[in-house]
Amino acid sequence: MSGLRRFLPGRSWLGAYAAIYVGFLYLPVVFLPIFSINTAATPKFPLSGYTLKWYEELPHTPALLDAAWNSLVVGISASVLATTLGILAARAITRYRFPGRRTINGLIMAPLVLPEIIVAISMLLVMLQLGLSLSLFTVVLGHVLICIPYSMTVLISGFEGFDRSLEEASADLGESAFGTFRRVTLPMVMPAIISSLLVSFTISLDEFIIAFFLTGTEATLPIYIWGQLRFAAKLPGVLALGTLLLVLSFVMLSIAEVLRRRAARRTSNEGGLYA
Amino acid sequence: MTAAVADSPGVGSRRTRRDVLLQSEAVQGLGLISPTFLYAVVFLLAPIIVVIAHSFWTQHYLTIDRTFTLENYRIALTEPIYRDLLWRSLYISLTVSFLTVVFAYPIAYFISFHGGRHKGLWLFLITIPFWTSYLLRVMAWKVILGYNGVLNSGLMGLGIIDEPSTALLYNSSAVIITLTHAWAAFAILPIFVSLEKVDRTLVEAATDLGDGPLRSFLRVTLPLSIPGVIAALLIVMIPTVGDYVTPKLVGGKDGVMIANAIQVQFGKAANWPLGAALSVTTMVIVTLMALASVFIIRSAARMAR
Structure with missing residues (x-):
C-alpha cells in the first residue's frame, strides 16, 4: 500500500x-524577447550577438505608427463602449431578478464560446448587406461584441456580494436613485470598472480575426504584424514589437488584477475573473 | 419611485405589494439590461440568422438568388475537399480539447488543493502568457518547430539528430501542439473553479471511512468537478474548430482547417452562400460532437463511482 x-x-x-x-x-x-535582441534575422541558436537595432527601427516605420494609432483608437472606443454596456448588464444580472435572465445572459456571453471566424463573417455579411463601408468603426462594433463577455465577468465579480444595505441606507437617508449610484455604488465598483476597461483594451489590442474581416484599408497592430510575417527578414522587428506589446499587456493586466482584487475585497467577495 | 411607494407600509395587502415590487424589479432589470441585450441581438443573433439564410441561397457573380436550395450543403458535405477539411477540423478540435483538459486537470487540482496562500498568484502566472498577442504566440511556435528552428538546432547541437527534421512543422501535429498551448488557460480556469467548490469535508469523510487517496479522488473529487471539466472541454472544443491563424501559420498544406476554406469563400472565391453553409455545417457538427462528449464524460464519471 x-x-x-x-x-x-x-x-x-x-x-x-x-x-x-x-x-x-x-x-x-x-523566445520573443530573446530573438528580438539577436543580430541575425533568422531566429535560431546559437545567438549571433546582442543588438537593439530592431527596436530602434520601430519608431521609423510609418506603417507601424499608423497601425499603433489605429489600434489605440479602436481599443479605447471598444473598451469604453463594452464597459458601458457591461456595467448595465452586470448591474441588471447581479441586482435584479427578471424573466429571461438566463437566456439574455447566455446570448450576451455567447461570443466567448463561438469561433471568432463565425462572429467575424456573420458581422461582415450584415455590414455588407446594410451597405456600410468597412472601416475602423466596424472593427470597433465587432470588438465591443467580443469584449462584453470579459467585461461582464470582471464587473459581475465586482458587483456580486455588494452590500445592498448600503444603498438602502443611502436611499433611506433621502438620496435620490442617481445620487445613491453616484455617491455610494460608483466609488465601490470603480476598481472593477477600470479593470474591465483594461481587460477590454487588451483584448481589442490583440484581436486579429474580427479586425482582419471587418476593417477596410486601415490596419490595426495585429493586421500590420500579420502582413509582416510574410517576410522572413522582417521577423526580428516583429519580435521586438511583440516584446513591447507583451510588456504593455503585462503592465495593464497587472493593474487590472490588483484593482479587481481591491474591488472584490471592498465588496467582500472572492472569485473574480476566473469565477 | 415605484419601489419607494411599494416599500412604504400600509399600501394594499401584503400580496399585491409583493407583486408590485416583483413587477417593478422585473421591469427595472429588463430595462437595465436591454441596451446590452439589443446590442447582442443586432450584432450577433441577427447576423447569425442572416448567415443561416444565406446558406440556403445561391450567388451569381454579385447578385444573391434567394430561392431556397440545399445545394450549398450538398457541396459542403460531399465535395471531398470540404469533407476532408471538416473532418480534420473536428479531429483537431476534439484532440486539442481532450489533451488540454487532461493536461490542465492536474495543475488545476494542484492549485486548488495545494496552492495555499498563493492560489491567486498561480492563476495570474498561468493567465499571463495567454494575454500575449495570439499571432505572436503562434509565430513563436513556428520559430520553435521550424526547419532552422529552436528545437531542430537544439537537437542538432546535442548531437541527437544529424540534420534538421521537417516532421515538426507544417502538419496537423504542429497545429495541435500550438492550439493545446494557446487554450491551456481556458481549460485550467473552469476546472479550478469547480474544484474550489468541492466540499473538503466530503473528501475527509471518504478518507475517514477507509477510502485511499486514489479512491476518494475517483469517488468524490472527480465526480464533483465534472461540471468544470465539461465547461473546459466545451470552451476549448467549439472555438478551436474554427481557428484560422494557427493552421495558416504552422499547418502547411496538411494542416489546413475549415476556417481557411470559409475565409476563401468570403474573400477570393466570393461565394458567400457556400461560405455560410460551411460555417453553419461546422457549427452544427461541432455542437453535436460537443454534446456527445458531454454525454460520454457524464456516463464515464458515473461508472467510475
Missing part, C-alpha cells in the same frame, strides 16, 4: 508537474 501511495498524485509530484507545465506555457513567450 505504501509502495502504491508513492505513485499517487501527491504534493511533490503535482508541484513538479505544475512547474513543468508553467514552463511549457512560457516557452514560446520567452
